[in-house]
Amino acid sequence: VTVWLRRVRESGVALPRIEWRPFMLAQINSNEDESEWKAWEQSDKDTRGLLAFKVGISAMKQNDGLYDQFHINVLEAKHVDREDIGDLEILMDCAKRAGLDTERLRIEINDPSLIECIGRSHIEAVTRYGAFGVPTFVFPNGNSAFLKLIYPPKERAADIYEDLMKVMSTWDNIGEIKRPQPPWPSGVKRD
Numbered sequence: 001v002t003v004w005l006r007r008v009r010e011s012g013v014a015l016p017r018i019e020w021r022p023f024m025l026a027q028i029n030s031n032e033d034e035s036e037w038k039a040w041e042q043s044d045k046d047t048r049g050l051l052a053f054k055v056g057i058s059a060m061k062q063n064d065g066l067y068d069q070f071h072i073n074v075l076e077a078k079h080v081d082r083e084d085i086g087d088l089e090i091l092m093d094c095a096k097r098a099g100l101d102t103e104r105l106r107i108e109i110n111d112p113s114l115i116e117c118i119g120r121s122h123i124e125a126v127t128r129y130g131a132f133g134v135p136t137f138v139f140p141n142g143n144s145a146f147l148k149l150i151y152p153p154k155e156r157a158a159d160i161y162e163d164l165m166k167v168m169s170t171w172d173n174i175g176e177i178k179r180p181q182p183p184w185p186s187g188v189k190r191d
């Protein structure tokens with residue numbers, strides 16, 4: 001979704017301020033007793049995504065303006081280059097390329113308040129907005145919606161954005177639109 005939103009911005013559409021928040025898929029997908037086991041309380045090595053969230057929150061605190069590029073770098077490392085974003089050096093490379101102070105990040109990721117922040121964010125997403133996956137969009141009117149998307153072609157990115165934002169933010173009587181699988185995404189034009 002980050003790549004899609006970047007394409008929308010590049011097309012000239014003004015995006016609202018986006019507040020990215022941690023959501024632990026490891027918690028949702030766990031077979032553990034949710035009342036006892038918390039993904040954010042596990043070790044960085046044992047919980048997929050935890051280290052990336054800690055670096056991400058620290059990056060956001062360090063320079064909110066550079067965070068978007070860091071976020072894009074991390075997603076490209078994971079989804080395009082197939083790198084392990086549980087590896088601190090991969091994350092530091094993403095941060096460095098975004099212009100962040102990596103030495104400061106290495107210190108700040110040890111702050112225990114980051115774990116509390118991740119836990120609070122996850123719990124709020126589930127209890128207040130009904131989140132079960134990413135990305136979940138939350139709108140000022142309280143509506144929330146999960147979106148599963150294949151990056152649309154550049155020439156359609158803005159139109160799709162405007163249509164989806166209207167549906168997700170205002171049409172709260174629509175609970176789900178789902179394409180049968182297969183054939184989706186067979187035949188979908190991609191970049």
